[in-house]
Amino acid sequence: MAKNGDDAEEFGVLRSKRNATRYQILVQIAKRQPAVNQKEIADAIGITAQAVSDYLQDLIEHEYVNKHGRGRYEVTKEGVDWLISQTDELRHFVQHVSEDVIGQVEIETALATTDIEEGQTVSLTMRDGVLRAMSGSTGSATAVAVTDADPGRDVGITNFDGVVDYDLGTVTVVAIPNVRDGGSSAVSTERIVEMADDHDMVAVAGVEAIAAADTANLDPDIRFGSAAAVQEAAAKGLSVLLLAATDVLSSHTDKLREQNVSYEVVDVAEE
Incomplete structure (x- = not known):
């Protein structure tokens, strides 16, 4: 039987470079099976043919891959199940980075006070409790617009530099x-x-x-x-x-x- 318990946790694709390489090799085998050229896999993922051979032996021992003769390999049902589980893990991680990291930390919203074009450097000020952006880099704090905006419209900004100069209220x-x-x-x-x-x-x-x-x-x-x-x-x-x-x-x-x-x-x- 395949070693699915602790080994499945050990194989977590995000946990180490070794696990990531196992994942890539298994994907390449699934794409090329049954005729698998180890040098082509090595070239595709940037490692040596000898390293591919070592990883293959490891995958066979864990029963994620079957060998049917020289140069002929096939991903087992257990190997497919593992690929699916690790792909789900990657998908959740990418979603987290996209929504929780990039989406909420790096991009803020300001109120445009001039016409602003995407990619333009803007100066930031705080007025009436609202962060405001105007085209140009004359202020103490600047950012880069990630959206277009007309005056009075909301604009997305990122790549902040400096400190917005304003006094705290009382x-x-x-x-x-x-x-x-x-x-x-x-x-x-x-x-x-x-x-x-x-x-x-x-x-x-x-x-x-x-x-x-x-x-x-x-x-x-x-x-x-x-x-x-x-x-x-x-x-x-x-x-x-x-x-x-x-x-x-x-x-x-x-x-x-x-x-x-x-x-x-x-x-x-x-x-």
């Missing part, structure tokens, strides 16, 4: 008392409106905070997932006014501290 936190302590009625609506005018975005967390924003006729930019959203907005250079009910305040400030985002808590109690 967060101003207004604590809105619990409803038992007065809720939204306990804070100054006028002060909240004034502060909102000085910030890029308004976020709310908790019902009391939503009520405070409604009373001030503010339409919050962030209403859900505010702890993570506020942190990300500040990390991309935006200033955020966060209205947070006292019972959820600490979860938001903890998140900001974890990411080293600058923030201050202000008192806007109604006088």
Whole structure:
């Protein structure tokens, strides 16, 4: 019987150069059988004819190949099954590299501010929390476009060089008392409106905070997932006014501290 247990694991084609060579030889035999010229296989995969002979003997011992006389070989059913299993392994690996490595790490998306052609060098900036690309290499950070784009359209970029120059944003936190302590009625609506005018975005967390924003006729930019959203907005250079009910305040400030985002808590109690 073929040695299918531990040997099948040992033969994993991605595990060593030796295993990869076994795989290539077995493919060549399957393509050429039954008349197999060892020198042709050697030339096809870039090794010596003697190495092919040694590998053949190994494959015969593992019953992946049968020998029917001088120069006549045939891949066995076990050999075919092994080829299929290793090909599946290769296919999964290629898919992983394509989707998880190349697709997600090397290619980013920016907003085009000029006409951009594929292959063109672009300069990168961060504005309003959005990565932007313009044709040319005058900025502190550059990349290469992998797609065409008109102004205002998304463009794929890769081959990054330099650092995008922008300041981190800040967060101003207004604590809105619990409803038992007065809720939204306990804070100054006028002060909240004034502060909102000085910030890029308004976020709310908790019902009391939503009520405070409604009373001030503010339409919050962030209403859900505010702890993570506020942190990300500040990390991309935006200033955020966060209205947070006292019972959820600490979860938001903890998140900001974890990411080293600058923030201050202000008192806007109604006088």
